[in-house]
Amino acid sequence: MSDVPPRPADVAEILRVEGGRALASLVRTLGDLQLAEDALHDAVVTALERWPRDGVPRTPAAWLTVVARNRARDRLRRESHRSDKEEAAMRLLEPDDGPERPPSESMIDDDVLRLIFTCCHPALAPETRVALSLRTLCGLTTEEIARAFLVTDTTMAQRLVRAKKKIAVAAIPYRVPADHELPDRMPAVLNVIYTVFSEGHTASAGDKLVRVDLCDEAIRLARVLWALLPDEADVMGLLALLLLTDARRATRVDAHGDLVLLADQDRAQWDQARIAEGAALATHALRRSVGHAGPYVLQAGIAATHATAPSFAATDWAQIEAFYAMLEAVTPTPVVALNHAVAVAEVHGPQAGLALVDTISGLDQYHLWHATRADLLRRLDRRDEAADAYQRALALDLSGPERRFLLARLATLTAPG
Amino acid sequence: MPIYAALIYGEDADWSDPAYAEQTSEYAAFGEAAAAVLRGGAALQPTHTATTIAVAGGRGGDMVTADGPFAETKEVLGGFYLIEAADLDEAIAWSAQIPGAWHGKIEVRPVLPM
Numbered sequence: 001m002s003d004v005p006p007r008p009a010d011v012a013e014i015l016r017v018e019g020g021r022a023l024a025s026l027v028r029t030l031g032d033l034q035l036a037e038d039a040l041h042d043a044v045v046t047a048l049e050r051w052p053r054d055g056v057p058r059t060p061a062a063w064l065t066v067v068a069r070n071r072a073r074d075r076l077r078r079e080s081h082r083s084d085k086e087e088a089a090m091r092l093l094e095p096d097d098g099p100e101r102p103p104s105e106s107m108i109d110d111d112v113l114r115l116i117f118t119c120c121h122p123a124l125a126p127e128t129r130v131a132l133s134l135r136t137l138c139g140l141t142t143e144e145i146a147r148a149f150l151v152t153d154t155t156m157a158q159r160l161v162r163a164k165k166k167i168a169v170a171a172i173p174y175r176v177p178a179d180h181e182l183p184d185r186m187p188a189v190l191n192v193i194y195t196v197f198s199e200g201h202t203a204s205a206g207d208k209l210v211r212v213d214l215c216d217e218a219i220r221l222a223r224v225l226w227a228l229l230p231d232e233a234d235v236m237g238l239l240a241l242l243l244l245t246d247a248r249r250a251t252r253v254d255a256h257g258d259l260v261l262l263a264d265q266d267r268a269q270w271d272q273a274r275i276a277e278g279a280a281l282a283t284h285a286l287r288r289s290v291g292h293a294g295p296y297v298l299q300a301g302i303a304a305t306h307a308t309a310p311s312f313a314a315t316d317w318a319q320i321e322a323f324y325a326m327l328e329a330v331t332p333t334p335v336v337a338l339n340h341a342v343a344v345a346e347v348h349g350p351q352a353g354l355a356l357v358d359t360i361s362g363l364d365q366y367h368l369w370h371a372t373r374a375d376l377l378r379r380l381d382r383r384d385e386a387a388d389a390y391q392r393a394l395a396l397d398l399s400g401p402e403r404r405f406l407l408a409r410l411a412t413l414t415a416p417g
Numbered sequence: 418m419p420i421y422a423a424l425i426y427g428e429d430a431d432w433s434d435p436a437y438a439e440q441t442s443e444y445a446a447f448g449e450a451a452a453a454v455l456r457g458g459a460a461l462q463p464t465h466t467a468t469t470i471a472v473a474g475g476r477g478g479d480m481v482t483a484d485g486p487f488a489e490t491k492e493v494l495g496g497f498y499l500i501e502a503a504d505l506d507e508a509i510a511w512s513a514q515i516p517g518a519w520h521g522k523i524e525v526r527p528v529l530p531m
């Protein structure tokens with residue numbers, strides 16, 4: 001126990017983070033996510049009474065686990081009718097080897113990794129994996145998650161209850177996949193973390209504060225995963241990508257909430273500590289996966305090249321073009337092809353870029369395809385065609401800042417001179 | 418250990434037709450490979466042999482009989498296995514070896530314990 005009484009806000013934050021770890025440990029002992037959540041809730045109530053008075057225990061997750069196990073035992077004893085599953089949990093809770101020992105920190109870490117793979121199991125719907133991870137691994141409340149994803153509390157509560165029921169009834173296992181299964185299972189885990197981050201990063205609607213928290217939660221989850229799987233290049237790449245993207249958070253929109261292009265962002269305001277950490281991780285991940293780099297590693301490489309460039313003009317576009325070419329080989333989507341074409345335009349000129357852009361099909365309804373064509377045509381001084389392309393982009397569904405930006409560009413074309 | 422129903426959906430086939438000899442031998446091979454975990458199963462006759470019945474107006478009401486399957490769909494339930502497995506991952510791994518997984522699709526559902 002520490003000597004100085006902790007501040008209530010600190011207690012709340014420690015409980016949220018360490019509560020997630022304790023939950024993972026409880027799922028293993030109790031064999032059921034709902035039972036584990038109920039038991040943890042009881043332990044958190046006790047902690048809220050005691051910690052502000054007595055100080056925070058040295059190993060909070062282990063403390064919560066032991067208290068929650070005792071509460072679960074009391075709960076189960078009180079109930080005369082028990083399901084088979086609860087009988088089984090009861091037996092697990094009766095220690096044969098004397099007084100109960102708290103779990104070690106490394107045991108809890110292993111449990112966290114198991115729970116990550118359970119929450120991100122491919123048998124759950126992608127949006128459910130995200131919600132369940134935020135609930136169990138990040139300790140967000142159902143209401144917070146509902147607000148973040150712009151659905152009602154009831155809808156989100158139902159989604160979570162259903163997911164927990166499916167995990168229990170269909171016996172979705174609570175284990176770390178074997179090495180040979182990892183390539184199949186890892187993408188779902190990485191995708192959940194990436195989705196949490198992009199929800200926080202790109203959303204223009206909803207509660208700003210919660211949204212920003214999602215970015216922090218995604219980075220925290222990526223750090224946890226990397227600490228548990230330090231040799232996985234894709235995990236390293238994802239963490240690097242999130243850090244490098246987040247480092248530019250403050251400069252992405254201006255005081256009016258308008259989008260600021262990379263070329264116009266104030267690089268002095270970028271978070272240099274995050275960039276240094278992210279760039280080092282990206283380099284490491286790229287070295288580890290030469291010849292077979294995954295999409296997150298390659299995107300981290302691109303983000304690192306941008307973030308470490310002294311100015312937009314001094315960006316190493318040849319390097320970025322090379323990364324996009326590799327990314328296009330791994331994930332051949334029209335949007336990646338478009339980004340590749342933009343890089344080609346920077347290296348070999350707008351004519352070469354435009355030639356590539358015009359070979360991409362399927363992006364008729366994507367405003368950035370029209371906006372990119374418009375920009376390249378403008379740079380080639382083909383003003384009428386450029387104006388036409390801006391009009392096509394503006395005819396599509398756009399956010400306010402994007403619309404204002406394109407209108408401003410269109411105005412420069414029609415202005416005299 | 419939980420039991421899972423592996424429901425096999427695919428073309429509306431008459432498995433006794435010699436045209437399906439190759440698929441039936443694939444199924445025979447699966448049956449042997451999975452013998453230790455199989456707790457039951459059946460191949461179904463094509464849907465043109467199906468009769469759908471309902472009792473209208475609650476128990477004891479009038480029975481309504483109709484020719485054909487419950488729902489007319491392109492892919493139909495052609496058979497099923499009952500698989501005993503430690504968890505969903507194991508059930509999925511076995512189900513992926515059922516020939517219907519590459520000729521059609523397999524729906525894996527846990528069976529309610531009685």
